[in-house]
Amino acid sequence: MAHYDLIARMNECFNELELALADLSRLLKQLDLLQARVFSLPDIAKGAEHNPADRIQVTPHVGEAAHQLALQHFQNLFIHHQGENISSKSAVRLPGVLCYAVDASEQMAALLLIEEVNKLKAELEHIVTVESGLAREQRFEFVHSHLRGLITLNAYRSISFLHDPDSVRFGWANKHIIKNVRRDEILAQLEKSLNAGRSVPPYSREQWIDNITREMNDVQRIPENAVLKIKRPVKVQPIARVWYRNSQKQVQHPCPMPLIALCLKAPNVHVPKLGELNDYDVAAVKHKYKPEAQPLNLLVKRLHLYTDWSVDQTSV
Numbered sequence: 001m002a003h004y005d006l007i008a009r010m011n012e013c014f015n016e017l018e019l020a021l022a023d024l025s026r027l028l029k030q031l032d033l034l035q036a037r038v039f040s041l042p043d044i045a046k047g048a049e050h051n052p053a054d055r056i057q058v059t060p061h062v063g064e065a066a067h068q069l070a071l072q073h074f075q076n077l078f079i080h081h082q083g084e085n086i087s088s089k090s091a092v093r094l095p096g097v098l099c100y101a102v103d104a105s106e107q108m109a110a111l112l113l114i115e116e117v118n119k120l121k122a123e124l125e126h127i128v129t130v131e132s133g134l135a136r137e138q139r140f141e142f143v144h145s146h147l148r149g150l151i152t153l154n155a156y157r158s159i160s161f162l163h164d165p166d167s168v169r170f171g172w173a174n175k176h177i178i179k180n181v182r183r184d185e186i187l188a189q190l191e192k193s194l195n196a197g198r199s200v201p202p203y204s205r206e207q208w209i210d211n212i213t214r215e216m217n218d219v220q221r222i223p224e225n226a227v228l229k230i231k232r233p234v235k236v237q238p239i240a241r242v243w244y245r246n247s248q249k250q251v252q253h254p255c256p257m258p259l260i261a262l263c264l265k266a267p268n269v270h271v272p273k274l275g276e277l278n279d280y281d282v283a284a285v286k287h288k289y290k291p292e293a294q295p296l297n298l299l300v301k302r303l304h305l306y307t308d309w310s311v312d313q314t315s316v
Contacts, residue, residue, distance in 0.1 A: 007146055010127045014147055017120040017155070018077070024113045024159075025071045028260070031100040031110070034269070036066040038073075038096025038258050039170070039238070039277040053235050056172075056280035061096075070098055070258040074159065079149040091153030095238035095255040095277055097168045100262055101269045107262050111161065114260065118158040125156040135193045137200045160253055162261040166245040169275030170255065173239045179230040183219060186228065186305065190216045215300045222299070227308040229296060236280055 040059045061069055073094045102110065128134075134142055143150055162168070194212045199205040222228075240255040253259060263269050296306035 006127065006131060010124065010143075011146060013120055013124045013127060014150075014155070017117065017124060018075075020113065020117045020120055021075050024110075024117055025075060027110060027113055028071060028098070028100070031102060031106060032265075033064075033067055034099040034101050034263060034271050035063070035274060036070065036096070036098045036258075037062050037274045038066040038070050038094050040069070041093050041095075041238075043092070053280070054282040056236070058277050058279050060276065066096060067098060070094065070096060073257060077150060077155050079151060091151055091157065091256065093238060093256040094258060095170060095240065096258040097162075097240065097272075097274060098258050098260050099272055099274075100260070101265050102262050103265050107264065110260070110262055114159050114161050121156055121158055125152075128152065135189075135196050137193065138196055138198060157257060159257065160255075160259050162242055162259055164244075164263050164270065165242045165261050165272045166270070167243040167273040167275070168259065168261065169241045169243075170277035171239055171241065172277075172280045173237050173254075175234055175237075177230070177232045177234055181228045181230055181305075183222065183224055183226065183228060186219050186300075186303070187216060189303075190219065211302075215302070218299055219305075222307055222309045227296070228299070229306050230304055231296070231306050232304040236282075238277060 038061050040061065041056055073092070076092065100106075100110075128139055128143055132139065132142060139152075143152060190212055194209065194216070197205070199208040203211065238255045240253045240259055242251045242253060242259075243249075244251070261272060263272065296308055297310055299305045299307045
């Protein structure tokens with residue numbers, strides 16, 4: 001019974017999210033658009049999700065054309081919203097910013113709708129990733145059996161808003177996701193995958209069980225006090241650098257989708273300066289300072305799990 005209740009809540013949450021996104025789109029169309037600038041990126045073809053992105057060509061859009069692209073992007077949640085040859089495993093990114101002139105009541109209405117959308121996005125993600133109790137490799141089947149064709153990356157991404165920015169400029173960020181973990185946490189995660197009794201293509205069920213068993217043995221061989229880190233590379237991401245003159249402060253935002261800038265009309269509306277997003281070329285990237293990292297050894301490749309304990313030590 002609990003399983004069916006979870007499915008019902010997931011569907012209800014998603015339906016509310018679609019309605020809230022439609023309401024937000026209608027409201028934004030009614031506001032006074034100061035300027036809009038978005039940058040479309042090349043589509044990622046099926047099977048090319050993990051290819052290195054050494055070069056990314058950017059196509060800029062401005063004005064009403066950019067505005068329409070952005071409003072549509074907020075509501076593109078399903079595979080059928082994209083071309084049939086486009087990967088469903090990679091969310092489509094549309095960095096940029098929409099700037100509106102608003103009075104106090106319009107600002108409050110927009111903020112309340114954006115907060116409602118983001119609350120529903122977070123709730124949907126929590127239902128799928130936490131409340132379902134499913135291992136990562138099981139979630140795809142669970143979601144797509146009830147919300148067929150949903151691109152969860154698009155559905156989970158929150159919408160960011162800005163208050164009276166003075167300038168919004170764009171760039172690229174290369175980084176890793178680094179997280180300290182405990183040995184018992186990793187073993188519990190592996191055991192959960194093992195008990196799920198499922199296979200992950202291209203492996204058969206027996207091969208998948210053998211792989212996880214081998215990974216558990218590798219983790220069990222290291223001592224409990226060994227350093228363990230998840231160090232997962234993240235593909236280059238578009239970012240926005242937002243400058244606020246009054247506070248002399250720059251804030252950096254990830255920018256996979258357009259930011260919404262709300263600029264108060266009273267006493268005089270200030271139109272933010274907008275920058276360009278240039279093409280990305282990995283050969284042209286210059287690091288101001290790259291600190292020497294702690295030497296770590298790869299322990300479980302699939303999980304991007306590293307340790308300070310050497311292979312020689314575990315074999316003793």
